[in-house]
Amino acid sequence: AQTVTQSQPEMSVQEAETVTLSCTYDTSENNYYLFWYKQPPSRQMILVIRQEAYKQQNATENRFSVNFQKAAKSFSLKISDSQLGDTAMYFCAFMKHGTGNQFYFGTGTSLTVIP
Amino acid sequence: GAVVSQHPSWVICKSGTSVKIECRSLDFQATTMFWYRQFPKQSLMLMATSNEGSKATYEQGVEKDKFLINHASLTLSTLTVTSAHPEDSSFYICSAEAPYSNQPQHFGDGTRLSIL
Numbered sequence: 001a002q003t004v005t006q007s008q009p010e011m012s013v014q015e016a017e018t019v020t021l022s023c024t025y026d027t028s029e030n031n032y033y034l035f036w037y038k039q040p041p042s043r044q045m046i047l048v049i050r051q052e053a054y055k056q057q058n059a060t061e062n063r064f065s066v067n068f069q070k071a072a073k074s075f076s077l078k079i080s081d082s083q084l085g086d087t088a089m090y091f092c093a094f095m096k097h098g099t100g101n102q103f104y105f106g107t108g109t110s111l112t113v114i115p
Numbered sequence: 116g117a118v119v120s121q122h123p124s125w126v127i128c129k130s131g132t133s134v135k136i137e138c139r140s141l142d143f144q145a146t147t148m149f150w151y152r153q154f155p156k157q158s159l160m161l162m163a164t165s166n167e168g169s170k171a172t173y174e175q176g177v178e179k180d181k182f183l184i185n186h187a188s189l190t191l192s193t194l195t196v197t198s199a200h201p202e203d204s205s206f207y208i209c210s211a212e213a214p215y216s217n218q219p220q221h222f223g224d225g226t227r228l229s230i231l
Contacts (some may be wrong), residue, residue, distance in 0.1 A: 100147045
């Protein structure tokens, strides 16, 4: 079974600053995907960024980037120039490659951006 | 594209009643859908995998007779909470696999279930 660990239950960051959310996972799979999802108070699940395990290059999406360390099984999310709208729960998720596969979610990190 | 609609968004009902939650893929066909449960300030926990035309696969600890799942068409899966009790109150989220999408799964907006 796969496990995903987020060791930071809560974090805060000053507006316009940079923050990094941690995620580690455990798997014996070689082909998989990793994701960061954002869940604002509206409870909608919003995909922030994804990373294919076979790609060495770290994924980036505008202000969001990841530091993917496959050997260490680490997948952290960096948010640059934090905005008030970034305030939300952030979930790290693992999925095996292929169809019909479920997500394994971490326990989440509650991020608050302080004006 | 790849929109998943979940209905209702919020339901309040008396203890002992059954509640049906619908999950629809609006612009694509989904052979596989997933049902999650989320308690306040906790993560999403997979309850079951719903496959069109076959029985759902339930996760360990999830009561099949309590949480009935039906996936009768390629665009609709339903979750029925039978004889609901206050401990069943939670946030329920569905997701659907979307072929040829840049996302492996698309999530509904969730259903807040409150049992009095």
